[in-house]
Amino acid sequence: MQISITQQDHVTIVAVTGSIDALTADTLVTALLDEVAAGRTRLVAHFGGVEYTSSAGLRVLLSTLKEARQRGGDLRISDIRPNVRQVLELSGFTSILKCFADVDSAVASFANMSGTK
Amino acid sequence: MADPSNHDAERILALSPLTLDRLGDIRQFLRVTMEELGCAGATDAIVLAVDEVCANLVEHAVDHETVGMAPGPTRVSVRRSQDDAIIVVEDRGHPFDPADAPAPDLTSDWIDRPIGGLGWFLVKQMVDEVHYDSASTEQGMLNRLTLIKRGAAGASSSGPV
Numbered sequence: 001m002q003i004s005i006t007q008q009d010h011v012t013i014v015a016v017t018g019s020i021d022a023l024t025a026d027t028l029v030t031a032l033l034d035e036v037a038a039g040r041t042r043l044v045a046h047f048g049g050v051e052y053t054s055s056a057g058l059r060v061l062l063s064t065l066k067e068a069r070q071r072g073g074d075l076r077i078s079d080i081r082p083n084v085r086q087v088l089e090l091s092g093f094t095s096i097l098k099c100f101a102d103v104d105s106a107v108a109s110f111a112n113m114s115g116t117k
Numbered sequence: 118m119a120d121p122s123n124h125d126a127e128r129i130l131a132l133s134p135l136t137l138d139r140l141g142d143i144r145q146f147l148r149v150t151m152e153e154l155g156c157a158g159a160t161d162a163i164v165l166a167v168d169e170v171c172a173n174l175v176e177h178a179v180d181h182e183t184v185g186m187a188p189g190p191t192r193v194s195v196r197r198s199q200d201d202a203i204i205v206v207e208d209r210g211h212p213f214d215p216a217d218a219p220a221p222d223l224t225s226d227w228i229d230r231p232i233g234g235l236g237w238f239l240v241k242q243m244v245d246e247v248h249y250d251s252a253s254t255e256q257g258m259l260n261r262l263t264l265i266k267r268g269a270a271g272a273s274s275s276g277p278v
Contacts, residue, residue, distance in 0.1 A: 019144070022172035023137035052144070054168045055235040062232050069227065083161050090242050091235050092223030 002049075003031050011107045012040040017049030020057035028057075032064040032075070041073025042113070044106040048079030057084075058091055065097060074098070074113065078106040126196070128153070133190035135208070137175050140168055143193060147204075151269075154197040158272030166243040166264055167193060167204055169236040174208050189257065202269035204244075206262045212251035215240065215262070240264070 001018035012035050020028060035043060043064065050057075065075040078100040080088065088094050100106035128150040132139050144164045151160040174187040189209025196203050218237035222230060241247055246265040251258060266272075 019141065021137075021140045021144075021168060022176060023140055052164070054165060054172065055233070055239055056172065058235055059233050062227075062230060065227060066232075087165070087239065090239065091221070095224070096227040096230060 001028065003028060005031065005035065008107050009111070011042045011044055011110050013044045013046055013103060013107065015046040015049065019052040020050060020060065021052070021054045022056040025056035025060050029060040029063055032060065033067055036064065036067045036071060036073070041068045041071045042110045043068055043073065043075045044103060045075060045077045046079055046103050047077055047081070047084060050081065050084055053084050053087055055091070058087070058093060061093065061097060074110070076100060076106045076109060078103045128195045130193045131190060132193070135171060135174055135187035135191035136185060137172065140171060143171055144168055146193070147195065150195045151202065154195065154202065154270070156197060156202045156266075156269040156272070159202055159266045159269035162243040163195075163202060163204060163264070163266060163269075166240045167206065169240050170206050170262060170264075173213075173236055174206075174210055177211065177213065197270065200268050200270040202266040204264040204266075206264075208260050209257050210260065212258055212260050214249045214251070215247055216249070
């Protein structure tokens with residue numbers, strides 16, 4: 001698994017490539033929570049390169065989402081592949097995590113963000 | 118290449134020890150094996166189910182002398198019975214019947230949603246049957262988890278995982 005972090009329009013894009021499992025999830029959650037701790041609480045997880053996730057990836061997403069929202073930001077996700085989307089849907093994550101077709105629309109969605117729900 | 122005459126042969130991956138850095142090897146073994154068995158359409162489901170099971174074996178072995186390692190050898194076997202894929206995971210850790218896994222929370226709002234607790238739920242979603250038994254042997258506990266994916270040989274790769 002590889003992680004690449006960039007900024008765009010005051011939003012932090014965390015692009016993930018590879019497989020998220022119980023081994024790699026720790027690295028990812030550390031990277032994401034480090035961003036939140038540094039005050040970069042508007043996050044997009046770009047999942048276009050994620051070919052696989054187990055429930056370990058769900059723990060990462062929910063941990064980060066909670067931290068970000070509690071600090072007035074949010075974690076949103078883009079470019080989810082069908083097999084990963086199915087894991088999110090089965091687990092009830094699509095009702096709490098805002099999903100976007102591509103990074104640009106995920107970033108743009110923060111432009112009119114008025115707090116979190 | 119898949120050899121249709123060899124569909125009934127059991128494929129085995131022995132892990133001694135099983136650690137989290139072997140999960141990628143296990144998934145690769147399953148991808149190759151499911152293809153060989155003519156069950157490629159069910160690969161995603163089996164990969165996820167077995168990955169969850171094996172990760173659990175490591176993560177819940179924390180009172181073992183060595184944290185991060187499933188106690189004793191772990192064995193993953195895959196075979197095909199007619200159109201069904203049958204996966205057996207044998208381990209030497211503490212017995213845990215997945216029937217005892219608590220129900221997941223899939224509906225709470227984000228602030229109340231617990232982190233974790235979805236592994237066994239996903240296993241049960243991915244396969245049609247989950248059987249578990251545990252026995253005491255001269256070498257210690259032997260736990261056997263059997264996952265059955267019905268119609269794996271006819272499953273479409275674009276269908277449900």
